[in-house]
Amino acid sequence: METDRDLLPEGLEDRLPPAAAAAAQVTRAVLDVLGLHGYDRVQPPMIEFERSLASRMAGIRARKMFRFVDPASLRTLALRSDMTPQLGRIASTSLAGTARPLRLCYAGPVVTIKGDGLDPTRERLQLGAELIGNDNLAAASEIVAVAIEALSAAGAKDLTVDFTMPDLVDLLSANALPLDGDKCEPVRRELDAKDAGGLVAAGGDAYLPLLSAIGPFYAAIEKLAAFDASGALASRIAALRVIAARLGGKARLTLDPSERHGFEYQSWFGFTIYADGLPGLLGRGGSYTINSNSAARADEPAIGFSLYPDALIDALAASEPARDALFLPLGHDTDHAARLRAIGWRTVAALGDGCDAKALGCTHRLEDGEAVKL
Template sequence: MDERDPHSRTAIPKGVRVFPPEETALRRWAERRILSVFERWGFREVITPTFEYLEVFSPDSGEEDGEKIFKFVDRQTGRLLALRYDPTPQVARLVATSLRHRPLPLRLSYATSVFRYEAPQAGRQREFVQLGVELIGLERPEADAEMAAMAVEVCQALGLRRFQIDVGQVEFVRGVVDALRVTPDQRRQLVSAIRRKDAFELERLLEGLNADQGMKQAVLDLPTLYGGKEILTRAARLAANRRSQEALDNLTRVYEILEHYGLTDHVIIDLGEARAFEYHTGVTFVAFAHGLGSEISRGGRYDNLIGRFGYPCPATGFAFELDQVLLAVAAGGSPPVVAGPGFLIIDFNPDKRHALRVARTLREQGYSAARDIIKRDLEGSLDYAKASGIGRAIVLGSPGVSQDELVLRDLASGVEERVPIERFCAEVERGERRWPT
């Protein structure tokens, strides 16, 4: 049956995927790499609900993104519910309630599914996994720099060799637009065009405004403010009000801290970056990997979001999208070789106690060991092991071999070793025999 046929009993909805063992193993490898970085930086994992009342997400998603929320009705209350669209508001609510009296700063992480109703494309489904961190209670530039530095370390942990972090400041964009003295609706349209990097629409909107030509040009110049440290000097000429000047000063300080980290080879300043969520209030960044057109990570400051839940508190954070990460690893990283179980135990003896002991000994030492409990000949079992990606076979009860012995066979090289069972188990227990796990 065809999973793509919507009328088939085996069909799956558009925008979701099923992962076979090999792909699942690769995903778990990437998750472990990312989460290990989070743990080394002192972040502790939290779990949030799969669905919430709609208002947890909708005030902060923006008009365009709000259409991407999966919504349904609570049968008991009649209130609208939504599948998890963005974990950050959920963590913000957690901080404002259950964690309200914990000492600050809080360092929280998550690894969870996210649901967005958008057109499925390569590396982007309607259900996808995000792994992220939230640093709560710090408003200093050091906190923003720490987020960017962590993102760099995650990329390195994944084996990515060519990547960059585009750092922006949404308050600079908003300040430059505010200098035009536009209405809230005009401001929304302008920021939307900047967000989409739609130069034609931006020029059309500016033509209809009764504003200073220099201020209009400053808005048009925003998408060109992309590059190294020299961009900060160029941007200073466009900072026409306090909001944009303070934002630029803040970004300059963050960049200086990243220089201290020694990470600026990976950092690009992008002051035309406006694709943040509505709740972002300061420094934002986007991570890209060479060979992949779309982002693998996004983050930024959101000093007002937790306050919406009754607990004013500054915060910043970021998240990696797992599907994008795996595409980046495949394009330019070092994907691991995903193997099946480490051992297949093939036992032809009527008495299974020796085979059970060997399997238990291997498992107790952290090795993966499966028993071949189907009735077939040795060649059939070895063919099965090779097809399943199993690295080694242990054969008991084969012709010409004592019941007190086993044959250890490396399936890649074909090399065999005949070993007494007692000695084999003792050597495994003492750590004298080691294999990759």
């Protein structure tokens, strides 16, 4: 006998009341902020051809995606694990002729084959914005500031922004601190792991000072500047200082210049957003290149962010006080009930003699045209 027909697969779950309402509230708050800053919403499909999703940006890993054969085209399809490549496709095709910089935003679920680290979650809500056609200092400053504003509007408190330089090893190894080609990846890996011994064993002795240029932003950026005797990082350091100054104390700032985890396709600039009291990260962003996949059109610079607000949604749902609800008995005046809803009452109408107001979660009952507390 089948006993598990109603179980959900590992890493997937229903979002029940009041979490579903909190998710809608967070999504609406974020998209409202993005809209006010000129970002237009798009809604790409959940499923695309695998080749399109995997080729739009360098570093996209198709093995993270659920893949299957389309019975109509007999081509391989994939469930999206990240919406950013989809916006890259839209920008390079349907909106290729639209004036740049192009500001787009989105909201929807993404699915991966397995969770991240100790987190088994395989489906997450992803909200975000992409500024396409420019990845300069002004664009970077706007993107970080808008991400912070959007999360704050959604209810996140005490935010921290951690800056990084995803292509740091590539930049330094090209000239200032040369590495043999086969040593670049091990050095990146050990810097990511913050393993001094492993870094030395990988041939990255000269990169050891980077492990101390980590922490509160202003102290760490000074250490990074002192390390950069060749000046190879001078423009990046100056840019980060400007971005930090423009945030004006809206979030705590930290620096981890060699952090690579989660920055598979970002280039000169990246950042991660955290909030006190919430597990994991709330968002991640940075600069990247959109592959045009066309000889007739050049690749395009872009910068953006993705928010993953599930932890925020759970926290808001847990702290949200129960809403008042007005029980409408059989035979109530429907016009009067409509007027009550217009001024903010949530009503629950009886559908039969057996309806119990308290059991249905009501806090008040309509009697003689008045809301009477139960």
